[in-house]
Amino acid sequence: MILPILGYGNPILKKVATDISPQYPNLDELIGNMWDTMYGAKGVGLAAPQIGLSVRLFVIDATPFLDDENMDDFELNSIKNFKKVFINPKIIEENGNLWEFNEGCLSIPEIREDVSRRSKIVIEYFDENFQSNKLELSGLAARVVQHEYDHIEGILFIDHISSLKKRLIKGKLNNISSGSIKVDYEMKFNNKKLK
Secondary structure, three states: OOOOEEOOOOHHHHOOOEOOOOOOOOHHHHHHHHHHHHHHOOOOEEEHHHHOOOEOEEEEEOHHHHHOOOOOHHHHHHHOOOEEEEEEEEEEEEEEEEEEEEEEEOOEEEEEEEEEEEEEEEEEEEOOOOOEEEEEEEHHHHHHHHHHHHHHOOOOHHHHOOHHHHHHOHHHHHHHHHOOOOOOOOEEEOOEEEO
C-alpha cells in the first residue's frame, strides 16, 4: 500500500528515531508498504520517518542509478543489485575522501543541492529477518545509505549545505512546508494531503 510522504517542515523529520524489536507490530507489512511508497514516488530510498514513523528503519534500491549514463564503472559496480532493508543501523566508520554529489529527497521535492560526504562507510544493521549484518560500502552505495541514515538521525540533506544556499532556497522550502507545490505522488503537509 502506498503511503503519503511527509513534506519538509513536519517535526517528525527532525526527530532522532528509536530502535525497534523483532516483535514490532506488522513489520513485514510496513516494509512492503515502504517499498510500494518508494517505488510509487520513483525514489531510491525511503526512511520510516518520511512516512510518519520515528523508528530506525529504511529501505534502499539503488538500481535506478544504473540508467544514468554519467556513472563511471566504479559507481555502477557499487550500486549493482543494491537493494536492502536496514533495521536499527549504526554507521561505525566513515572514511575516504569527501566528494560532492547532487542530492534530492522525496520529502523535499523540486530541490537538489550538492552535498559533500565521505566516500566510504562501515555499517552494522539488521535485515528484514532480523539477521545481523555488517557492510563496507563505497561510492554511491555509501552515499545513499548516509542520506537515509541521516533521516533516522533527524537530519535532512539541506542541513549539509551552506547558510547562503539555504537562504537562496528559503522560498521553495516555505512552499513545500505549506503544501504549495505539485508532485506526482501523495504527500502530507501539516495535516494536509496533496497529490
